[in-house]
Amino acid sequence: MIRRWRSVLRTPLGIAATALTVAVLVLAVVAPILWTDDANAVDTGNILAGPSGDHWAGTDNLGRDILFRTLVATRLSVELALAATAIAVVAGLVLGTAGFVLGRRPGRLVSAAINIAVAFPGILLALFFAVVFGVGATGAVLAIGFAGAPAFGRLTQTLVAGIESRDFISAARIAGVGRLRILVRHVLPNISEPLVVNATIGAGGALLSFAGLSFLGLGVQQPRYDWGRLLFDGISSIYVNPASALAPGAAVLIAGLAFNLFGESVAKGLGVGVVGGIPALPPVVPTLVTDEPLIEESHQAGTDLVLDVRDLEVTFPGARGPIRPVRGVSFAVRRGEAVGVVGESGSGKSLTALAVSRLVGEPGRVDASRLDLLGTDLRARDSRAQRQLLGTSLAMVFQDPMTSFNPTRRMGGQLAEVARHHQGLERRSALARAVDRLRSVRISEPERRARQYPHEFSGGMRQRAMIGMGLMGNPALIIADEPTTALDVTVQLQVLDLLQAIREADGVALVLISHDVTVVGEVCDRVLVMYAGRIVEDLPAAALSGEALHPYTRALVAAVPDMDTDLDQPLAVIPGRPVDPADVPPGCAYAARCPLASERCRVEDPALVPAGPGHRVACWHAGEPIDIEIADREEVRVP
Incomplete structure (x- = not known):
C-alpha cells in the first residue's frame, strides 16, 4: 500500500x-x-x-x-x-x-x-x-x-x-x-x-x-x-x-x-477512476410434479437428514415477465453423503446453492415448499439464530479462490472473524483456532501464513484456506461451487482429497457443483443432473457411465473423453445451445436438442419420477437408445 x-x-x-x-x-x-x-x-x-x-x-x-x-x-x-x-x-x-x-x-x-x-x-x-x-x-x-x-x-x-x-x-x-x-x-x-x-x-x-x-x-x-x-x-x-x-x-x-x-x-x-423502477413479481405457483413420496421418506428417515429442499424456485424480474432460472428443484442430503450437481453453464447449479445459502438478494426471490437445514426452516425471516446456524453449520467454498477473501485483511484475521462472531472467542483464542484450521487443511507453516495477505497464497492454498474458514465452526454441510475450476490437475486432486477426508472424518455432508462429470462420478455418492433450472435425473454416481436414463445425462457422459476414446474420431458433442432462462419453451426444455424428442416432449413437461432404487428421471423416453452427434456431423451409436 x-x-x-x-x-x-x-x-x-x-x-x-x-x-x-x-x-x-x-x-x-x-x-x-x-x-x-x-x-x-x-x-x-x-x-x-x-x-x-x-x-x-x-x-x-x-x-x-x-x-x-x-x-x-x-x-x-x-x-x-x-x-x-x-x-x-x-x-x-x-x-x-x-x-x-x-x-x-x-x-x-x-x-x-x-x-x-x-x-x-x-x-x-x-x-x-x-x-x-x-x-x-x-x-x-x-x-x-x-x-x-x-x-x-x-x-x-x-x-x-x-x-x-x-x-x-x-x-x-x-x-x-x-x-x-x-x-x-x-x-x-x-x-x-x-x-x-x-x-x-x-x-x-x-x-x-x-x-x-x-x-x-x-x-x-x-x-x-x-x-x-x-x-x-x-x-x-x-x-x-x-x-x-x-x-x-x-x-x-x-x-x-x-x-x-x-x-x-x-x-x-x-490507477483509480474519478467521477464527477422494478415491477412487482406475480405469485409463483409451482407447476412441476415432484416425487413427493421419495422426499417425504427422506425427510422422515431420521435425524441424519442435513438438507431438505422441495419445490425450490428462484425468480427475477425481466423485461417480458418473471424469469425463473431455478424451477421446482427438490432433493435431500444426508449426513456424510456427497451429492454432485452437474450440468452446462446456466442450468441453475450455482443459483440453487446460493438460494440454499440465503445469498439470493432482491430483486431475486426464493420460494420453496420446504427448505430445511438441520431441521431449521430457512424460509423464515432473517434472525440471529438463523445467522448462527448458517455461520456454524454451513460452509461455502466458492469457485474463484482469489475473490473468496478480502484482499485488504490478513488471512488469520479473516478466519478468526467467524470464531469471534459466533463462538464468542477473544481475539487471541480466535486467531489460535484459525491457525489450527489452516493446519488442518494441510497448509504448511500456518502461523506464518496466518499473518499473510491473500495475494501471498497460491491458488490451491487459497482454496484450502477457504475450506478452513468453513471449518472454523462445526459444519454439517459443505457446498463446494466448482472448487477446482481455476486450479491445475495436481492441486485439483489435493483439494478433492481434502474434501473427501473431511467428509469421512467428521461425517460432513457435501454438495459438489461441477462441470466435470468424471470428477463428480468419482467423488460423490449421488449425482443430480440439472438442465434449464430443474433436475432431470437423480441417480447413484456408480450408475453414471452405464445406467443413466436421461438423454442429456448420457450426452454429458459421452462428451467426456477417456482412455478408451478413439483419437482418430472427432469428440462427441451435444448439438444446439442451452435454453435461455428468460425464454423456456413449453414441454421438455431439452426437446430441441434431444434426438428422441417427440410431439409429446414439446408439449408436456415430464415429472421427476422413480426409475429404480435411488434413481429418478424426468423423461418420456428414458433409457431408449440415442445417437450422440459428433463434431463432423457423423453419428456414433451410444449403448
Whole structure:
C-alpha cells in the first residue's frame, strides 16, 4: 500500500501537485500566526492605495494591507472547504451505503433521491441549501457539504455495488456477520482509495464553491474574512485598484488547482477512476410434479437428514415477465453423503446453492415448499439464530479462490472473524483456532501464513484456506461451487482429497457443483443432473457411465473423453445451445436438442419420477437408445 502511494511522487505532476498542496496547508497554519497583526492594521491615511513597495497588493477601504489579509485568510478558507468536504463525504457515505445496510427496497428510495439530486447543478443545490440554512459561515458549510453529498453518494453506491457481489462478501454473510459489520470490515476498506481520491478533488471544488458563496454575500460575514469575502470587498474598488480583487482571486485559483492536481496525480498513481423502477413479481405457483413420496421418506428417515429442499424456485424480474432460472428443484442430503450437481453453464447449479445459502438478494426471490437445514426452516425471516446456524453449520467454498477473501485483511484475521462472531472467542483464542484450521487443511507453516495477505497464497492454498474458514465452526454441510475450476490437475486432486477426508472424518455432508462429470462420478455418492433450472435425473454416481436414463445425462457422459476414446474420431458433442432462462419453451426444455424428442416432449413437461432404487428421471423416453452427434456431423451409436 505504501509503495503504491509512493508511486504518486514519481511523476513530475505528482511532485508539483504534492508540493503545491503542502505549501497551501503550511501557509494555512503559519500565516495567521505571522501576519494577523499586519493584516488588521488600519491606516486611514493610506486608503485604497495601489500596489507599492510597502503594500504589494495595495490597501482596502480602511487602509489594511490586502496581501497580508489574503495570506491570513488561507486558514479560514481551507478550514471551511475541508469542513464542507467532510460533510459531503459523510453524507455521501450514508446515502451510498443505505441500500447495502437497509436492503434493496429502502435502498431504491435513497437511490431515487440521489438520482434526482445529481440531475441538478451543484452550485444550484448549494444556493438552495444556503437559503435553507441561512447566511453565514456555518450555513455555507452545510450548504456546500449537502450539495456535494449526492455526487459522492452516487460514487459510493457504484463502488459498493461492485464489491458486494464478491465471494468474500458472500462468505461473510454465510458466516452470519451483520450487514453493518460487513460494511465496516470488508466493504469500506476495499473502496477507500477511490473515495480518498475523489474527496481530495472534491475539496478543491468545495473551496471554489465557498469562495463563490462568500463573494455573493451568503458566506463569511464581517468582521471575519475568507478569500471570497475579500473578493466581495475588492470588487467595488476594482477600477481603482485591480489588485484588491486579483490577489484573493489568484489565491482561490492556486489553492483549488493544488487540490485538484493532487487528486488527479493520486488517481493516476493508484490507477483509480474519478467521477464527477422494478415491477412487482406475480405469485409463483409451482407447476412441476415432484416425487413427493421419495422426499417425504427422506425427510422422515431420521435425524441424519442435513438438507431438505422441495419445490425450490428462484425468480427475477425481466423485461417480458418473471424469469425463473431455478424451477421446482427438490432433493435431500444426508449426513456424510456427497451429492454432485452437474450440468452446462446456466442450468441453475450455482443459483440453487446460493438460494440454499440465503445469498439470493432482491430483486431475486426464493420460494420453496420446504427448505430445511438441520431441521431449521430457512424460509423464515432473517434472525440471529438463523445467522448462527448458517455461520456454524454451513460452509461455502466458492469457485474463484482469489475473490473468496478480502484482499485488504490478513488471512488469520479473516478466519478468526467467524470464531469471534459466533463462538464468542477473544481475539487471541480466535486467531489460535484459525491457525489450527489452516493446519488442518494441510497448509504448511500456518502461523506464518496466518499473518499473510491473500495475494501471498497460491491458488490451491487459497482454496484450502477457504475450506478452513468453513471449518472454523462445526459444519454439517459443505457446498463446494466448482472448487477446482481455476486450479491445475495436481492441486485439483489435493483439494478433492481434502474434501473427501473431511467428509469421512467428521461425517460432513457435501454438495459438489461441477462441470466435470468424471470428477463428480468419482467423488460423490449421488449425482443430480440439472438442465434449464430443474433436475432431470437423480441417480447413484456408480450408475453414471452405464445406467443413466436421461438423454442429456448420457450426452454429458459421452462428451467426456477417456482412455478408451478413439483419437482418430472427432469428440462427441451435444448439438444446439442451452435454453435461455428468460425464454423456456413449453414441454421438455431439452426437446430441441434431444434426438428422441417427440410431439409429446414439446408439449408436456415430464415429472421427476422413480426409475429404480435411488434413481429418478424426468423423461418420456428414458433409457431408449440415442445417437450422440459428433463434431463432423457423423453419428456414433451410444449403448
